[in-house]
Amino acid sequence: MADSISLADKLATFEDFWSPRTVTTFNDCDVMVVKVKGEFTWHKHDDTDDFFLVLKGQLDIELRDRTVTLGPGELYVVPKGVEHRPVAREEVHLMLIEPTGTPNTGDKATAAARKLA
Amino acid sequence: MADSISLADKLATFEDFWSPRTVTTFNDCDVMVVKVKGEFTWHKHDDTDDFFLVLKGQLDIELRDRTVTLGPGELYVVPKGVEHRPVAREEVHLMLIEPTGTPNTGDKATAAARKLA
Structure with missing residues (x-):
């Protein structure tokens, strides 16, 4: 793993949406970037819990009772067990942190494979 | 805890150096901002492990065998057990993640108290 990790450089290596790339690990978690x-x-x-930091664009994290809207430099942690739906009306770039092996849909049957950037 | 968390807004609430403020929690970790x-x-x-993401300025993380230099949007995770010394030649703003209760110096006797932003 390289020393310093540029989130922008990692994001520039791929174009597909909803497919997080692991850029490094922190304890037992994957630190990831994703375009959505x-x-x-x-x-x-x-x-x-589910960690979202917006790097570019504006993300709505819909919860059952309200919507959390995040712009660049804003973060939100969805508590464990809380239903949520990320919605990006434009292209949004995110940094995510989740324990290694967490299925992105909360369900291994429908989860996207985790990739390295 | 407010819904969306602006790292810049949290950083604007204090001026002192080397005194991390917890802005939210993620599983058993504090997500913090700090000026150094x-x-x-x-x-x-x-x-x-020790998670550093630079938000503003340039940070040198000195290791015993090399130095990792980080600019805005760059991160580095110092592996557990690895000696390191952060050096900021100018004012630097960071996001840090550490398990709640981790002393910032690695030693409870010399650690700064953890504060909320």
Whole structure:
């Protein structure tokens, strides 16, 4: 793993949406970057909080009772067990942190494979 | 805890250096912002990796065998047990992640108290 990690450089290595790339690890977590656009599925993670930091664009994190809107330099941690749906009306770049092996949909059957950047 | 968390807004609430403010939690970790300037002490954390993301300025993380230099949007995770010394030749703003209760110097006797932003 390289020493310093540029989030922008890692984001420049791919174009596909909703496919997080692991850029490094922190304890037992993957630190990831992802490009998103459109609506993800409603899901929850029973065993972990879900960390979102917006790097570019504006992300709505829909919760069942309200929507959390994040711009660049803003973060939100969805508590474990809380249903949420990320919605990006434009292309949005994010840094995510989740325990290694966490399925992105909260369900291993429908989760996208985790890739390295 | 407010919903969306602006790292810049949190950083604007204080001026003192080397005194991290917790802005939210992620699983059993504190997500913190801190302003630093000058040289910190050499230290290591035997039980946790140490996550640094630079938001403003340029940070040198001196290791015993090399120096990792980070600019805005660049991150580095110091592996657990590895001695390091952060050095900021100018004012630097950072996001840090550490397990809640981790002493910033690696030693509870010399650690700064953790504050909320």
